[in-house]
Every structure is written in C-alpha cells, then in structure tokens.
Amino acid sequence: MTETFVSYSLIAVYSAMAIYTLAFVMFAVDLARRSAESSDASAARATGLASASAQQASVMVNGSSVGGTDTLTTAGASESKIVAHSPKSLKLAMAMTVLAWVLHVGAVIFRGVAANRVPWANMFEFTLTATALIVGVFLIVQFWQDLRFLGSFITGFVLIALGVGTSSFYVDVVPLPPALQSAWLVIHVFVASLSTGFFALAASLSIVQLMQARREAGKALKLRFLDTLPAADRLETLAYRLTVVGFVMWTFTLIAGAVWAERAWGRYWGWDTKEVWTFIIWTLYAGYIHARATRGWRGSRSAWLAIVGFLAIVFNFTVVNLFFKGLHAYSGL
Amino acid sequence: MTEGDATRPSDHMDAPAPAPQSKVQQPRLNLAGYARFFWRQLTSMRTALFLLLLLAVAAIPGSLVPQITSDPNGVIAYRTNYPDTAAVLDFFQVFNTYTSVWFSSIYLLLFISLIGCVLPRTKHHFDALRASPPKTPARLSRLQGFTTRTTEADVDTTIASARRLLRSQRYRTELYGDSVSAERGYLRETGNLVFHAALVGVLVTVGIGGGFGYTGQRVVVEGYAFSNSLASYDSFNPGRFFTDEALDPYTVALDSFEPVYEQNNRQAIGQAIDFTANVTTTVRGEEPQQSQIKVNEPLSLSGTNLYLLGNGYAPVLTVRDADEKVIWSQPTPCLPFDANLGSTCVIKIPDGLDQQIGMLGFLYPTTGTLSSGALASVYPDLISPVLTLEVYEGDLGLDNGQGSNAYALNTDSLEQVAGRTSEAETLRLTPGDRLELPNDLGSVELTSIPRFVSLDVHHDPSQLPVLLFSVLLFAGLITSLFVPRRRMWVSARTDASGTTTIEYAALARGDDPNLEAAVTDFAEKHSQQLGVRVDS
Ligand code: HEM
Numbered sequence: 001m002t003e004t005f006v007s008y009s010l011i012a013v014y015s016a017m018a019i020y021t022l023a024f025v026m027f028a029v030d031l032a033r034r035s036a037e038s039s040d041a042s043a044a045r046a047t048g049l050a051s052a053s054a055q056q057a058s059v060m061v062n063g064s065s066v067g068g069t070d071t072l073t074t075a076g077a078s079e080s081k082i083v084a085h086s087p088k089s090l091k092l093a094m095a096m097t098v099l100a101w102v103l104h105v106g107a108v109i110f111r112g113v114a115a116n117r118v119p120w121a122n123m124f125e126f127t128l129t130a131t132a133l134i135v136g137v138f139l140i141v142q143f144w145q146d147l148r149f150l151g152s153f154i155t156g157f158v159l160i161a162l163g164v165g166t167s168s169f170y171v172d173v174v175p176l177p178p179a180l181q182s183a184w185l186v187i188h189v190f191v192a193s194l195s196t197g198f199f200a201l202a203a204s205l206s207i208v209q210l211m212q213a214r215r216e217a218g219k220a221l222k223l224r225f226l227d228t229l230p231a232a233d234r235l236e237t238l239a240y241r242l243t244v245v246g247f248v249m250w251t252f253t254l255i256a257g258a259v260w261a262e263r264a265w266g267r268y269w270g271w272d273t274k275e276v277w278t279f280i281i282w283t284l285y286a287g288y289i290h291a292r293a294t295r296g297w298r299g300s301r302s303a304w305l306a307i308v309g310f311l312a313i314v315f316n317f318t319v320v321n322l323f324f325k326g327l328h329a330y331s332g333l
Numbered sequence: 334m335t336e337g338d339a340t341r342p343s344d345h346m347d348a349p350a351p352a353p354q355s356k357v358q359q360p361r362l363n364l365a366g367y368a369r370f371f372w373r374q375l376t377s378m379r380t381a382l383f384l385l386l387l388l389a390v391a392a393i394p395g396s397l398v399p400q401i402t403s404d405p406n407g408v409i410a411y412r413t414n415y416p417d418t419a420a421v422l423d424f425f426q427v428f429n430t431y432t433s434v435w436f437s438s439i440y441l442l443l444f445i446s447l448i449g450c451v452l453p454r455t456k457h458h459f460d461a462l463r464a465s466p467p468k469t470p471a472r473l474s475r476l477q478g479f480t481t482r483t484t485e486a487d488v489d490t491t492i493a494s495a496r497r498l499l500r501s502q503r504y505r506t507e508l509y510g511d512s513v514s515a516e517r518g519y520l521r522e523t524g525n526l527v528f529h530a531a532l533v534g535v536l537v538t539v540g541i542g543g544g545f546g547y548t549g550q551r552v553v554v555e556g557y558a559f560s561n562s563l564a565s566y567d568s569f570n571p572g573r574f575f576t577d578e579a580l581d582p583y584t585v586a587l588d589s590f591e592p593v594y595e596q597n598n599r600q601a602i603g604q605a606i607d608f609t610a611n612v613t614t615t616v617r618g619e620e621p622q623q624s625q626i627k628v629n630e631p632l633s634l635s636g637t638n639l640y641l642l643g644n645g646y647a648p649v650l651t652v653r654d655a656d657e658k659v660i661w662s663q664p665t666p667c668l669p670f671d672a673n674l675g676s677t678c679v680i681k682i683p684d685g686l687d688q689q690i691g692m693l694g695f696l697y698p699t700t701g702t703l704s705s706g707a708l709a710s711v712y713p714d715l716i717s718p719v720l721t722l723e724v725y726e727g728d729l730g731l732d733n734g735q736g737s738n739a740y741a742l743n744t745d746s747l748e749q750v751a752g753r754t755s756e757a758e759t760l761r762l763t764p765g766d767r768l769e770l771p772n773d774l775g776s777v778e779l780t781s782i783p784r785f786v787s788l789d790v791h792h793d794p795s796q797l798p799v800l801l802f803s804v805l806l807f808a809g810l811i812t813s814l815f816v817p818r819r820r821m822w823v824s825a826r827t828d829a830s831g832t833t834t835i836e837y838a839a840l841a842r843g844d845d846p847n848l849e850a851a852v853t854d855f856a857e858k859h860s861q862q863l864g865v866r867v868d869s
Contacts, residue, residue, distance in 0.1 A: 248807075
C-alpha cells in the first residue's frame with residue numbers, strides 16, 4: 001500500500017513540475033508582453049495622444065485585483081489601451097500555476113498517507129511541502145494584492161527546489177525516529193515552512209524593488225516591463241508587510257523549537273548548528289525591521305537585508321542540513 | 334508620518350529630520366558632552382541595527398567549528414587533526430563562541446543600547462497614555478484618506494455624534510473648537526515596549542536562572558538504581574551558583590528498557606521506532622512509584638527532569654580464578670559504534686587474579702558475517718548475540734593516581750594473551766558460555782546481556798521564566814506589528830445655506846495598510862447616522 005501511494009505522490013509531483021514549467025514560460029511571456037506594451041505606451045506618449053506616464057500605469061496595476069478586470073477611473077486613453085489587452089498570458093500562467101499547485105498538494109498528501117504521518121520529516125519531504133506552501137502563499141496573497149508579476153520568480157524558484165529535491169534529496173518512506181515523534185514536529189516544522197512562503201514572496205518583491213529603484217534613479221535598465229509594475233516604495237511596503245508576517249511565524253518557530261528541544265534533548269537552547277542559523281535568520285530579519293525604521297536605511301538598503309535573510313534561509317535548509325554537524329540530523333540522507 | 338516623536342532615537346524614521354548642521358558652529362564638547370554624545374550614538378537606531386547585524390555575523394563561526402558545550406568530542410578531534418588552526422581558534426575562543434568575550438560584548442552592548450532606548454520611550458508612553466490627542470491640524474485636506482460629507486445637522490450635533498462613534502471604536506477623543514481629534518492604537522507602542530523588555534527578561538533569566546541549575550549524566554543498567562547525589566553521577570555540570578543542597582536525594586531504578594525496532598519496512602529494517610524505560614522512583618518520605626521515561630517524554634521528579642538520551646547493552650561477565658572462586662561478576666556498559674548497536678566493551682579486572690587483566694570486547698546483538706569473514710551486527714535487537722574478547726595481562730595503569738577512562742584500555746604496559754596478535758585465539762562467547770582464560774588465569778563466563786540507558790538529569794530554574802518571557806515577547810511582537818495606531822479628525826462647518834460640510838482625515842503612525850479604508854468606513858457610518866443628503 002505504502003509503495004502505491006509513494007508512486008502516486010511522485011507521479012503527482014512530476015506532473016506538477018511539468019505544469020509549473022509551462023506556467024513559468026507563460027509568466028515570462030507576460031513579462032515580455034508588459035515590455036512591449038510599455039513601449040506602446042511610450043510611443044503613445046511621444047505622439048502626444050495622452051499623458052500616460054509609467055507612474056500612472058503602475059498605480060493602475062496596483063488597483064487591479066485577482067482575475068478582476070482592470071478598470072480605470074483616472075487614466076487617459078493610452079492607459080486604457082494598455083489594459084484593454086486582457087493579459088491572456090498572465091491568466092493562463094495563473095491557471096496553470098493553480099493546476100500545478102493542486103497536483104503538488106496532492107503529492108504532499110499522498111506522501112503523508114504513504115508514510116502515515118505528516119509529510120515533512122526529511123529533506124525531500126520538507127522540500128516538497130515547503131514549496132507547496134510557497135506557491136500556496138503566492139496564490140492566496142493574490143486575493144489581497146495583485147502580485148502576479150512575481151509568478152516567474154516563484155515558479156522558477158519552486159521548480160529549481162523541486163528539481164533538486166526529487167533528484168538529490170529523495171529518500172524512501174521510513175518510520176520516524178523516536179526524537180521526531182512529537183506534536184512539535186507537526187507545529188514547529190509546519191510554521192517554519194509556512195514562514196518561508198512569506199519570506200520567499202517578500203524576497204522576490206525586494207528584488208523587483210531594487211530593479212525598480214535603479215530604474216527610477218535613472219540608471220539604464222533595459223527591462224521595460226518594470227514600467228508596468230508598482231513603484232519601488234510601493235513594492236517595499238508590500239515586501240515589508242509580507243516579511244512581518246513571516247517574521248512573526250519565524251519567532252514562533254524559534255520559541256516552539258526551544259520548547260521541543262527541552263523535551264527531546266533536555267535543554268531549550270544549546271547553540272546546535274541549526275539553532276544557530278535559526279537565530280541568525282531571526283536576527284537578520286529583526287535587522288531588516290529596524291532598518292526600515294532607520295533614517296537612511298529605508299529603501300534599497302533594507303531591501304538587500306530582506307534578500308540576504310532569504311538567502312540565509314536557503315543556506316540553512318541546504319548547506320547547513322547537509323554539511324554541518326549537529327543534532328538536527330534529519331535530512332534522511 | 335509627518336509628526337516627530339521626540340523620544341524615539343533621533344534617527345528613527347518618525348523623528349523630526351535633523352537640522353542641517355554646519356561643521357564650524359559645532360560647540361566644543363566637555364566630558365559630560367562627550368558622554369551624552371556617546372550615549373546618543375549608542376542608543377540610536379543605526380547602532381541598534383549595526384549591532385544586530387554584527388551579532389548575526391558573529392554567530393556564524395560557532396556553527397562552522399565544533400563547540401565545547403554542544404560537541405566536546407568534535408573539539409577533541411579538531412584539536413588532534415588541526416593543532417595549528419586549533420591554537421588560533423583557541424586564542425579567539427572560537428570553540429566557545431557563544432560565551433566568548435567578543436560575542437558577549439556584542440550582545441551586552443546591544444542590550445545596553447536596547448535598555449537605553451526603551452526606558453525613555455516607556456516614560457514617554459506612560460505620559461502619552463494620559464495626554465489628550467493632539468490639536469486638529471488646520472488643513473485636513475492634506476492628510477491621508479481625506480474625504481467630505483454634507484448634512485443638514487448642525488455643527489454641534491455632528492461633532493458630538495462623531496465623537497460618540499469614535500469612542501465606540503475605541504478612540505481616545507478630544508474636542509477642539511468645531512472639530513474632534515481622536516487617537517487609537519496605543520497598544521502598538523505598548524506591544525513594542527513589552528517586546529523589547531521581554532527580550533531583556535529572557536537574557537537576564539537565562540543568565541541568572543541558569544546559574545542555579547545543574548545537569549548530571551548517569552548510565553543505569555537494567556535491575557540497578559542510582560541516586561541523585563554528586564557521588565553517583567558519571568559526569569556532572571553545576572551552574573555558577575550551585576550548592577550541594579540543591580540535590581534532592583531520590584533514587585531511580587531501571588526495571589526494564591524496551592526498544593521497538595522496525596521489522597516490516599524493508600527500507601528501514603532495524604530502525605528504532607520507540608524506546609521506553611520503565612523505572613521505579615523513590616522520593617524521600619514517599620512510596621516508590623512506577624513510571625516511564627521516553628524520548629520526548631522526560632520524567633519530572635522533585636524539581637528535576639530526567640531525559641532518556643541513549644541506550645545500549647551491558648553484558649554481565651563472571652570471572653573466576655583458577656580455584657573457581659568468583660572474583661568479578663557485574664555488568665559492563667558497552668559503547669555502540671553503529672546503528673545496529675555493534676558495541677565495544679572494556680573490562681578491567683585489577684584484583685583477584687595472579688595478574689591484572691584487561692579485556693577488549695566486541696558485542697554483536699544479532700550476529701552476521703561480512704564477506705571479509707569479519708563479524709558484524711545486522712540488527713539492533715538481541716537475537717543471536719556474540720561477544721568476542723581480546724585478553725591482555727600486565728599493568729592496567731589504574732594505580733598511578735591519574736583518572737582513567739572506563740571506556741578505553743591503555744595497552745602501553747599490557748601484553749595481549751588472547752587475540753589477533755597472540756598465540757591464543759580471541760575468545761568468542763554466546764550467553765551462558767564459559768571459556769578458560771589463557772595461562773591458567775581462570776575462566777570467564779558470559780552470564781547475561783541486560784540493557785542500559787543513559788539518563789540526563791537536569792535542574793533548570795530558568796526554564797519557566799524564560800518561557801513566560803518568550804510568550805510575552807511573542808504577544809508584544811504581534812501587538813506591535815499588527816495593531817494599527819492612527820489619529821483621526823472630524824471637523825464640521827455650516828455655510829450660509831445651513832448645510833454642514835464634514836471633513837474626515839487620518840494619520841498613520843507606523844505601518845497601517847487599512848488607513849484609507851478606515852476613514853471611508855468611518856465617514857460612511859457617521860453620515861448614515863446623521864442622515865445624509867448628498868454624498869460628495
Ligand atoms: C536585542 C536587540 C533587539 C531586537 C532583537 C529587536 C527586535 C525588534 C523587532 C523584532 C521589532 C519589530 C517589532 C516591534 O515593533 O516590536 C523592533 C522594533 C523596534 N525596535 Fe528593536 N530590537 C532590538 C534592539 C533595539 C534597540 C537597541 C533599539 C533602540 C535603538 C530598538 C528600537 C526599536 C524601535 C524604535 C522599533 C520600532 C520600529 C518601528 O517603528 O517600526 N530596538 N525591534
């Protein structure tokens with residue numbers, strides 16, 4: 001029985017990867033479309049048809065909601081032209097992401113059923129589940145803000161992670177060692193993975209923010225799709241709000257981890273390598289929050305901190321798990 | 334965020350922008366001036382940020398190099414493998430990163446900065462809690478969420494009802510002429526202060542509370558007991574303020590140890606699934622009690638916790654001299670070296686035979702044979718055990734006054750009399766077997782193979798306070814990040830025709846995603862209450 005479910009899980013995840021690939025391509029096509037349209041817009045401006053500034057265009061993009069039609073209230077003729085093209089590539093990309101995600105979640109569930117426990121007890125399973133959560137956060141956040149333009153970042157990242165996960169981290173279903181048999185496995189690891197979802201999204205926003213800031217500073221950046229995206233300070237606000245949610249979860253992870261460590265290892269904090277890196281990441285993000293409140297640090301500098309924070313998370317998950325010695329020897333490899 | 338907040342560090346986003354200073358006019362600083370300058374620097378946001386990032390970087394080396402506290406054997410191995418690097422690392426206290434002078438300096442500075450930053454803000458916040466909301470700005474139209482409505486009601490009615498509505502939304506209000514000024518979300522700042530204060534609480538309780546605690550390790554064999562007293566521990570680490578009286582002399586007897594190993598899943602045959610230690614505990618003046626200790630389920634006993642951290646086998650050997658007299662019969666805990674509990678055993682018999690003898694054993698709980706012909710354990714449970722013994726005679730080196738490691742045999746002054754390098758073969762025993770020792774020394778019998786557990790006993794009075802501070806910290810964090818703090822103003826003016834125009838506007842203090850929606854909502858509700866004629 002176990003083997004059947006394991007193979008269902010693998011089939012589902014491979015299919016999801018195939019569809020994520022298509023979604024990634026469509027998101028890229030959408031960025032190309034944005035570039036093209038922003039040139040149209042500047043052409044329109046040049047002929048004096050209307051006053052479509054990139055600024056206004058971006059305001060408009062902010063205002064649109066998921067799947068909703070982009071309605072304009074203050075824009076002139078050329079803006080309507082920008083949005084009159086229904087972004088088919090974008091809708092298609094989103095639809096494929098949703099489809100892939102459903103399969104992806106299916107893979108997670110089958111894995112859990114096969115193992116008869118939560119499917120996040122070794123590196124392969126963490127990868128599978130955490131990436132599903134990253135995409136899940138990406139999809140759900142759309143109800144709050146239109147962040148579809150991050151699609152290529154997110155699907156790209158998730159594809160790489162799943163590629164490495166299925167090829168290099170794969171392990172068979174084995175029972176949990178006694179130290180992992182705890183309700184804290186369910187809570188602590190789940191919340192940690194969920195927070196990476198928020199941090200991933202925030203980091204991609206910060207990357208776009210840095211690009212946008214360069215463009216706004218007049219540096220030549222040949223990425224015209226940036227014209228259609230929100231302004232840098234708007235991107236920063238969004239990144240900040242997502243980071244803060246991630247940070248609260250990370251704080252919880254840290255505290256819950258300490259409580260669990262007390263149960264399992266007899267002390268709540270012992271500077272085990274994994275504990276050290278969880279602390280480093282926490283401190284980096286606390287730094288980010290401070291930076292945002294420090295004159296001279298808001299803007300690109302704090303964006304770099306958010307990116308470094310996310311790199312530390314990836315590092316913690318890969319290099320620390322695989323090559324650093326410690327009590328958290330649960331990669332299963 | 335136009336308005337300054339005097340008690341925040343001067344480089345906080347919300348503080349008033351610094352006036353441009355010309356270098357020439359800077360007053361000369363006296364000592365007090367320098368002190369104040371230094372203090373201002375230390376408690377600035379920029380310093381806090383710098384120290385936070387420095388702390389993150391400073392924590393890295395401790396994850397790359399083994400630490401004495403978490404991985405003592407790793408440190409020993411590192412010292413042997415890289416003596417030169419180790420000397421440098423020792424100089425910089427890298428094997429003790431988290432208690433090193435440099436790491437401690439960083440976090441102590443950070444916490445001084447934190448206290449210096451939080452104290453004045455706390456005072457200011459207490460004042461703010463009692464003060465009234467600030468005067469209504471002259472031109473609301475410049476503020477966020479500005480919107481207007483018109484009504485037939487007169488100004489007084491309008492303002493009075495606005496105030497009532499604001500109060501019902503938990504705003505603090507104050508009337509200024511024909512306007513009402515309101516503020517809410519003081520909890521945001523409270524949360525922030527609680528958060529930072531709780532951080533200090535965590536640090537202090539870890540530092541002080543930990544000093545009163547202790548940890549002790551003890552190996553206990555099935556059928557044996559140990560008591561919570563200094564003498565009976567194999568190793569013991571007292572906190573800084575520890576005294577002997579802290580030990581409550583209870584006893585713990587290990588009745589049995591029951592492991593469960595995977596038998597069906599072919600990918601994981603022999604993997605441990607469950608460990609249970611059944612114990613009988615006796616606390617002074619009470620009846621003995623039966624309990625269990627499991628991984629993840631420590632046993633609490635008069636202020637201490639007992640953790641099950643390891644297990645293995647402790648074969649009982651019975652050694653008789655040439656006259657059949659039993660001179661040795663006791664269990665020897667063996668150190669597992671692989672996942673199938675293949676273990677090494679060291680037995681030292683200093684007295685009773687003509688010669689001191691030492692025995693080096695290998696225990697295979699379920700014995701298999703490798704293609705090389707060597708024995709190996711293929712499953713951790715006790716199914717077909719074999720114990721092999723190499724026997725040495727000579728001087729065990731126990732009398733030279735130096736403490737010796739019970740798990741290692743120093744063969745410098747010993748001669749192998751049975752084993753690979755001697756004439757007699759390695760002894761090979763299964764339970765119940767009895768074999769002659771070489772040179773007519775006597776005999777050795779493998780009497781039984783009980784199991785042992787290694788228990789950690791911890792007493793840590795800081796645990797509960799640290800947990801409480803962590804909960805406070807978390808609650809403070811959430812409040813501080815998600816409670817919106819905002820000011821709202823409603824002002825009204827009646828024109829000649831008798832129509833009253835109401836203006837609404839707000840100001841966010843800190844991140845406030847829903848500010849504009851909040852103003853619109855409020856205007857909507859308020860004008861509905863008044864009975865609106867026209868919506869503008
Ligand atoms: C152990 C060191 C510190 C840590 C871990 C830390 C962490 C944090 C965190 C997580 C926040 C965001 C949550 C909140 O607003 O409550 C925050 C906010 C804040 N911290 Fe700290 N902090 C530290 C030290 C300091 C110091 C030394 C100062 C003063 C210089 C300071 C001043 C502030 C201020 C003013 C805010 C509010 C930021 C805002 O207005 O958005 N903190 N801190």
